[in-house]
Amino acid sequence: MTLVIGTDEAGYGPNLGPLVIAATAWRTTAAPDAAEGSLAAAVAAAAPGLWGDSKKIYRAGAGLGALERGVLVALAMASRDRTVPADWQALVERLVAHGHSDPPPEAGSLSQLAIPCCPAGRGTSLPQQQAAVATMLESAGIRLEAIRCRILQPAEFNALLATGLNKSDILSQVTLDLAADLATLAEGDEPCVIWCDRHGGRRRYAPLVARAFDLSLVRPLEETARFSAYALPPSGRIEFAVGGEARMPVAVASMTAKYVRELAMLAFNAHWSDRVPGLIPTAGYPVDAVRWRHDAAAAVAAAGIGQDALWRRA
Numbered sequence: 001m002t003l004v005i006g007t008d009e010a011g012y013g014p015n016l017g018p019l020v021i022a023a024t025a026w027r028t029t030a031a032p033d034a035a036e037g038s039l040a041a042a043v044a045a046a047a048p049g050l051w052g053d054s055k056k057i058y059r060a061g062a063g064l065g066a067l068e069r070g071v072l073v074a075l076a077m078a079s080r081d082r083t084v085p086a087d088w089q090a091l092v093e094r095l096v097a098h099g100h101s102d103p104p105p106e107a108g109s110l111s112q113l114a115i116p117c118c119p120a121g122r123g124t125s126l127p128q129q130q131a132a133v134a135t136m137l138e139s140a141g142i143r144l145e146a147i148r149c150r151i152l153q154p155a156e157f158n159a160l161l162a163t164g165l166n167k168s169d170i171l172s173q174v175t176l177d178l179a180a181d182l183a184t185l186a187e188g189d190e191p192c193v194i195w196c197d198r199h200g201g202r203r204r205y206a207p208l209v210a211r212a213f214d215l216s217l218v219r220p221l222e223e224t225a226r227f228s229a230y231a232l233p234p235s236g237r238i239e240f241a242v243g244g245e246a247r248m249p250v251a252v253a254s255m256t257a258k259y260v261r262e263l264a265m266l267a268f269n270a271h272w273s274d275r276v277p278g279l280i281p282t283a284g285y286p287v288d289a290v291r292w293r294h295d296a297a298a299a300v301a302a303a304g305i306g307q308d309a310l311w312r313r314a
Contacts, residue, residue: 002032003145003186004039005194006249007175010054010257012167012200015312016284016292017265018104019157021171022095022149022257023178024074024249025185029141032191032237039142039248046136047073050129053245054254064262065118069126071259072116074252076130077144084126088113088263095149095260104153105305106264106271113263145185147256150174151264154312161313168200169208175199176212179238183213192236197244197254203228205240275299 007023030038043051050070051057058067072084075094085091088110104110116126137143152160152174160170179194186192199205206218209230221229226242244250269281276299282292293300293311300310 001187001190002028002030002035003183003190003192004028004035004249005179005182005192006244006247006251006253007179007194007196008054008245008250008254008257009171009175009197010254010261011284012171013286014284015286015289015314016154016282016310017268017312018154018261019152019171019312020149020257020261020264021152021174021178022147022253022260023175023182024078024147024252024256025145025182026249027143027145027185032193032235035193036247038140042137042140042142043248046140047133050133051248051252051255053251054258055245057255058258058262063118064259067255067259067262068116068118069129070252071256072126073130073133074144074147074256076127077134078147082127082130082134085115087111087115088267091115091260091263092151095147095256096151102153102155104155104264104268105303105309106267109267109271110264113267115263117263117266144252146182147252148178148182149256149260150178151260155309157312158308167314168202172199172202172205172208173212176205176208180212183232183236186236189234192232194232194236194238195244195247195250196238196240197250198226198228198240198242202240205238206230209238272296272299275303 004026005023009021011017011019028035028038057070076082076084085094175196183192203223205228206220210218219231221231229237229239232238245254273279276296279295282288
């Protein structure tokens with residue numbers, strides 16, 4: 001058996017809203033070197049079109065339906081009772097492994113979010129679909145063991161910056177902490193393979209891997225402009241690759257992070273639109289975030305909210 005973990009993020013670039021980092025853990029009967037092909041073939045047969053690169057599954061303006069369905073099917077498969085969370089609080093309790101940010105200003109709007117939030121995510125077909133996908137994957141020797149994420153709201157993100165970390169450090173540190181947490185699911189001498197999308201332009205990860213996995217020494221296997229890999233004793237490895245979302249466990253992590261971030265931004269925009277009539281919603285990316293900050297400045301000041309609780313610094 002091999003434990004395969006995939007990680008990815010959503011919201012690394014924006015100034016508004018949270019940075020969300022997610023990880024998925026899968027167990028397969030395939031050997032480590034054969035795991036990628038085995039997972040890809042099994043998912044292509046069991047769930048064509050359900051999971052993939054979040055940038056292809058979800059496009060702004062097209063609605064959350066396809067993204068939500070893929071994430072909810074995965075969440076049901078990873079839960080003991082095969083259910084999906086009914087609201088934001090239940091989603092957070094299901095996903096957040098350890099540590100959480102203080103509630104953001106839009107916490108009240110988040111608490112009102114019901115799941116599924118899209119018509120495409122409702123109906124009896126969702127539990128039927130997850131049961132069918134789970135059965136087919138298990139027949140191929142594959143099981144989704146867990147999905148976890150960290151939601152870093154602006155206040156926590158800025159506090160980490162204040163400790164001396166930079167933006168890339170925060171992404172890598174939180175990602176590797178999540179991966180290390182899921183790696184504890186490995187049984188006995190079961191090999192653990194961890195796949196990460198590349199963290200910005202970072203090429204060398206050995207010190208960060210050593211810290212997260214409590215290792216005195218980490219042996220690099222490869223460090224190039226597009227791919228970095230390190231040995232994890234006794235028989236595992238961790239890899240960082242450009243285009244990592246092509247690997248299915250990374251893709252499902254990417255979709256989960258994107259879904260959580262999009263729900264958070266729905267609540268963010270609902271909260272501030274109630275206070276500023278006619279305020280145009282934002283996705284939080286730099287140019288439009290500056291526009292939004294100008295348009296909402298009076299309401300933010302009236303609420304007594306400091307910029308560090310709202311605006312993620314670079």
